[in-house]
Amino acid sequence: MEYNTENTKQAVRIQTSIFNAIEKKILVSMAKKMPAWVTPDLLTFIGFIGAAVIATGFALTNVNINWIWLGIFGFFLNWFGDSMDGSLARVRNTQRKTYGFYIDHNVDCINEIIMFVGIGSSVLMHLTFAMAVLVNYFLLSVFVYINCHLKGEMRLTYGGLGPTELRILVSIASLICIYVPAIRDFRFPIDLFHNHFDITVFDIFSVVVGVLILVAYTVSFFKEAAYFAKLDPLKNPEENGDNKA
Secondary structure: OOOOOOOOOOOEEEOOOOOHHHHHHHHHHHHHOOOOOOOHHHHHHHHHHHHHHHHHHHHHHHOOHHHHHHHHHHHHHHHHHHHHHHHHHHHHOOOOHHHHHHHHHHHHHHHHHHHHHHHHOOOOOOHHHHHHHHHHHHHHHHHHHHHHHHHOEEEOOEOOEOHHHHHHHHHHHHHHHHHOHHHHOOOEEEEEOOEEEEEOHHHHHHHHHHHHHHHHHHHHHHHHHHHHHHHOOOOOHHHHOOOOO
16 A cells, blocks of 8 residues: 655644744754754654653662753753754755654654653652653643644644743753752652552652643643534534435
């Protein structure tokens, strides 16, 4: 079976995050200075390496809290690769809309799993809470991909927050945990679903993020459902010639 890429349309990217304007200028400027041997696929791979570095750094906090610095470097590396691959292709006018979409979003999902497992394995957070946030994140991602297919829109930010802003927030929270022991060592005992947890500040932070993602998903779901209901209204069977009486 052959797949025709000629009629594949590029989805409209909707980015309204806090740092989008300045980030775009930085990425375009960097892309123009990239040597020829740097390719979008290489940058995608660098983003993947960044995710692995994040996971390694956070997992190693069980040995020493200062390993968070490695995780923060991983966030930069992940941002550089993940944000630059598409920017470089657009600057060079070498976009591969079908292949690029396929590779980019599959690798994104792999990266998210690696990062959340790594952070959930750290001394700062329980894996249960990390996985709960990951489920909500994937729920919103699936919504975005469905909307991209049906509506031709790829919304990358919600409430002024996108991947870049989340990387910055987690990095700041991580630095606070390094230099403010009272926050890092905070524990609140709670029994949840027949399991005992000593809740950390990162756990509380993850709950807040998870709730915000779930709210964004719920509001967007009903908004788009109303849009698609008008676009594809319920038809009378008689109008379709289905009335056999």
